Amino acid sequence: MREFLLWISRVFDITAYLGITKIQGLLWSVADIVMILAFLLVVDILIRKQGSRVSCWRYILLFSTLLMTPFLLFTRSSKAFFLLESAIFGIQYLILLYTLIKNSRAVVKVLLTLNPSCGHD
Amino acid sequence: MIELPAMPIFQWIPSFNILMGLMWFFAEGLCLVYIRWAYLRLGLPEVSSNRSFAYLAILVFLSSVAIAIFIAHITNGPVGGRLTLYLNSTFWRFLCTGWVLIEGGVLFYVIELTGLFPAQKKGRLVKCLLFTTVLIFFAFYLSFEYYFWSFSFQERLKLLQLANLSRFFIKVSGFMWILIEWGVAIKGLQFLKYLRFEREAGR
Numbered sequence A: 001m002r003e004f005l006l007w008i009s010r011v012f013d014i015t016a017y018l019g020i021t022k023i024q025g026l027l028w029s030v031a032d033i034v035m036i037l038a039f040l041l042v043v044d045i046l047i048r049k050q051g052s053r054v055s056c057w058r059y060i061l062l063f064s065t066l067l068m069t070p071f072l073l074f075t076r077s078s079k080a081f082f083l084l085e086s087a088i089f090g091i092q093y094l095i096l097l098y099t100l101i102k103n104s105r106a107v108v109k110v111l112l113t114l115n116p117s118c119g120h121d
Numbered sequence B: 001m002i003e004l005p006a007m008p009i010f011q012w013i014p015s016f017n018i019l020m021g022l023m024w025f026f027a028e029g030l031c032l033v034y035i036r037w038a039y040l041r042l043g044l045p046e047v048s049s050n051r052s053f054a055y056l057a058i059l060v061f062l063s064s065v066a067i068a069i070f071i072a073h074i075t076n077g078p079v080g081g082r083l084t085l086y087l088n089s090t091f092w093r094f095l096c097t098g099w100v101l102i103e104g105g106v107l108f109y110v111i112e113l114t115g116l117f118p119a120q121k122k123g124r125l126v127k128c129l130l131f132t133t134v135l136i137f138f139a140f141y142l143s144f145e146y147y148f149w150s151f152s153f154q155e156r157l158k159l160l161q162l163a164n165l166s167r168f169f170i171k172v173s174g175f176m177w178i179l180i181e182w183g184v185a186i187k188g189l190q191f192l193k194y195l196r197f198e199r200e201a202g203r
Helices: A002-011 A014-048 A056-074 A078-114 B008-012 B016-043 B051-075 B081-114 B124-154 B159-200
Strands: none
Touching: A002 B124, A002 B159, A014 A056, A014 A078, A014 B159, A056 A078, A078 B016, B008 B051, B016 B051, B016 B081, B051 B081, B081 B124, B081 B159, B124 B159
């Protein structure tokens, strides 16, 4: 491993780093969008049983991160990439945390009624 | 010319990168605490207390913040580039590894939680693969830190080469995040499909 790491330290320069980072950034940002969209839709289905629903601004904010994501490919420095990634992740995490804090109790309550073999309230 | 007084407080403030990293660390940790709470409430109501786990998460997060402030104080002072690079990059790699472990935990509890419902797979193979992959990654992290430490202070590598090495580790972590986040996304879509089917069946 020592020799491998010494070799990596010589060949893995900033250009290789930025190239791989752009591809990875695209892949994990899309994964986050799919994950949060699935989460919002699951929460929406469940809380509709209690007469409420997920407000559309959360979907709009998530969509805004989808629009920002392709620009990751056009960033020219790791600093620019990090700033854009921070904006994308910042919005995504805010949606996720807001939904968790606001709706998690209601979601668990409905899930308990969906499957009586699960615990008890 | 008016000279501004020295503001020692700025020496204690971590860089923007580290602040963002800590914010993501906090957000992901909170997701893990929530998903674990939901799983315990649904699956194991008799041991449904999540409090000690939440306290542990808070402790880890606050310790990380304290370490970040300490590193900022040291590296903003008159120290050599080698020590600055070592401390900053080691802390960043610690955060990267933390995200992998937290996301692995989230995927584990998502599989456990969805597995409580009928027609949902228990995901034993996925859990086994997840455990093995995260374990191998963690072993790689520990051995990487050992070599990085020795390279940093033996002056065998130049600063640029050390930075290259650290960046390589970050890319390996990035591969893990992609793998795990897609795992969570796919489980989420499967559970959504199940709920839609239940809704159409009128349950």
